[in-house]
Amino acid sequence: MRNILILLCLAIANLSFSQVERIEPSYWWAGMKQTELELLVYGNNINDLQPEFSGNITIKKVVKVENPNYLFVTIDTDGITPGTYTLSFKKGRKTVDSSDYEFKPRRENSRQRKGFDSSDVIYLLMPDRFANGNPSNDSTTETIEKANRDDQGGRHGGDIQGIIDHLDYINELGATTLWSTPLTLDNEKVYSYHGYASSDLYKIDPRYGSNEDFAKLSAELHQRDMKHIMDFVPNHWGLSHWLIQDLPSSDWIHYWEGGENGFKRSNYIQTTQFDPYASEIDAKGCMDGWFDYTMPDMNENNPMLINYLVQNAIWWIESGDLDGIRVDTYPYNDKEGITKWVTRVMEEYPDFNIMGEIFMHETAHIAYWQKDSEIGAIQGFNSNLPTVMDFPLHDILPQVFKEDEQHWGDGVYRVYDHLTKDFLYPNINNLLIKMGNHDVNRINQEFEGDVDNYKLALTLIMTLRGIPQIYYGDEIGMMGDKGKGDGDIRRDFPGGWAGDEQNAFTSNGRTDTQNEYFDFTKKLLNWRKGQKAVHFGKTLHFSPINNVYVYFRYLQNDPDETVMVVLNNSDKDQKIDLERFSEGIQGYEKGLDIISGKEYEMNQPLEIGAKTGLVFELR
Missing domain, CATH: 3.20.20.80 (Glycosidases)
Structure with a gap:
């Protein structure tokens, strides 16, 4: 019985030494252009401990904040090879806790990934x-x-x-x-x-x-x-966010004195961001006000918060393979x-x-x-x-x-x-x-x-x-x-x-x-x-007459890529003389309406039904 009690006490003692509850980001990648990585480490009184990385990973900076449950550990990832390393936390010479930390290989050409553009819907x-x-x-x-x-x-x-x-x-x-x-x-x-x-x-x-x-x-x-x-969503998080529940420091959110939990609703006057006559109280009321009671407004003037948000975005781009x-x-x-x-x-x-x-x-x-x-x-x-x-x-x-x-x-x-x-x-x-x-x-x-x-x-x-x-x-x-x-x-x-x-x-x-x-x-x-021509072309348009709008999308260096759009927004059928639009038609003889599949003569008056659009590929 005595031996069992001793073992139980030792087990409880060991549990008390497991102080690391979270590390964010939880893993990273080798080969990033931005080589500094700031790890947010969270755990009970974690700032009593000294971090140490295996594998000759250089810890450039350790920052302690108001809340003793946080450490911010900045490391140099330049030249690091993919693999799992050990992040230890020591008190004096004694290792109190340790965690595996993985650096993954990046996808091929991840840095050159192509985002969405005007060729997309x-x-x-x-x-x-x-x-x-x-x-x-x-x-x-x-x-x-x-x-x-x-x-x-x-x-x-x-x-x-x-x-x-x-x-x-x-x-x-x-x-x-x-x-x-x-x-x-x-x-x-x-x-x-x-x-x-x-x-x-x-x-x-x-x-x-x-x-x-x-x-x-x-x-x-x-x-x-x-x-x-x-x-x-960088501007506001949820009131239930674990970081909001135990803030690293008070300046991570915009806290309003006198408001419940620091709450004051935004005045939503976005023009104060550039209005040359805006009062400071109005500008602050927009940018620092909360979107809602359950959405604390984050303070992006805090460089540690911005760094957290930058790394979070990069983490999702890499892990989620985003476009x-x-x-x-x-x-x-x-x-x-x-x-x-x-x-x-x-x-x-x-x-x-x-x-x-x-x-x-x-x-x-x-x-x-x-x-x-x-x-x-x-x-x-x-x-x-x-x-x-x-x-x-x-x-x-x-x-x-x-x-x-x-x-x-x-x-x-x-x-x-x-x-x-x-x-x-x-x-x-x-x-x-x-x-x-x-x-x-x-x-x-x-x-x-x-x-x-x-x-x-x-x-x-x-x-x-x-x-x-x-x-x-x-x-x-x-x-x-x-x-x-x-x-x-x-x-x-x-x-x-x-x-x-x-x-x-x-x-x-x-x-x-x-x-x-x-x-x-x-x-x-x-x-x-x-x-x-629609994706990346120029626009030529003509002022509407009788609620009919005509415009062209064209590529300047490719005369075969020209689209003509005719929108009859009136409640009457119309007959349109196309001579007015010769600057856009430029000698094209025919136009294929992609909606009906019908071919039209571009040197003849155009008949178009009420509340109808035509989209021509000019030929």
Whole structure:
């Protein structure tokens, strides 16, 4: 009995010496351009210990912070070979704890990976609402909120396997790139399905799957010559994030005195980032205010936080084999800090692409945030952010196609006028253009189910400059009214769950109207794949007359690559004299309309039906 007690005491003593609970990132890669790696080590009173690496790995710096449960260990990875090394923690000469640390070999040409661009069409989906491929993970013991499909704002059970199961559907549609809203763990008590309040930036939410499933999703996409964009949220984390629950130091978040848990809601005035007359209190109220009570605002002026976020992004790019990142609520971040973040990520991957959500409504305000903007340069600012979102174009689309008659400035003239401001952008190809997303009314709700208006809007989006994006379900006419709650614009895709009355993933499962939406979308998106003039060409447009808008997309050095688009937005059939457009037609005799397959004579008046678009390959 005495010997058993002694052994038990020794076992308890040994357990007390296991102080390392987390190391982030949990592994890394040999051969990175950025050779300094800062390891966050977490454990009870870990700062009492001295770290030491095997294999002659040089520890350049050890930083202790306010919280004794953290150590930040910076090492030099230059010339390191792939393999597993030992990270020991000592107190004096005694080794108290140790952990294996692996450096993996990088994928071939990982640094030169090609990001998404204007040759792509992005399919945006919300994983919880798309398809449930693995019902066994709908609720888990390690997550708080359980699945309840009857709750509009609750978890419905969609997951990564559900996405993988329907990649052939997305591929058939003609989309080339997948963007999913966040998949990392969001362990808030309610409303956790959207994923924008992360509880662990290094872990996929188990209700969606695993980190391995995330990498498998990329592999499955790449097998189909498709790309993968990850949704990244640096501005705010979830209140339940383990780091928030035990902050390394108080300056990792923006803490407001007098607010519960430091909370004060953002004033959302994004223009304070560049307004020359903005008061400090207004600017601070935007950038430092919290997005919501459960979303603490992170302080990107803290260089250790920025380093953490840079390494986290690189870790996902490498481990998830990504082709792009979308950054949430970009102007709400601390401007200088997020610029350092995007600069360092792009330095590691010079051909990569990152797009920022600039949810603003004036072209100049959007253009300010794009890399090499002359507007930003006025204030000595360069964001280094490659891609921004053309929200002003999105804003006008519902008006444009519901205005059947063109008065001064109405109808398709709104698009013409909008494009006249493109000179403000340093790179018009790196503009995300869209009819809708997960935060606004669905486009078919705006159009009240009018399929002709949908076809006109989609034709515009797929033939303009920039990177087009569609929102899951728009291609089958799905409706959604934000006034009824976010859940209404984020409805379950019909057929994504066993037992659904309808399966809209298949032609036989769709209604005739849904197939009309789908077939038109499929034809246009698949045609676009081979159109270099649309991808990277110049634009020539003519001011609309009688609500008819005509424009050309062309390659200056390739006369055989010219596309002519005619949008009749009026409710009347029209007969158009093409002589006015000879500058664009340039002697071409025929035009093949890719939608109808009909060939037209370019030296004859053009007859076009009401609320109809024509897309010609000129010959």
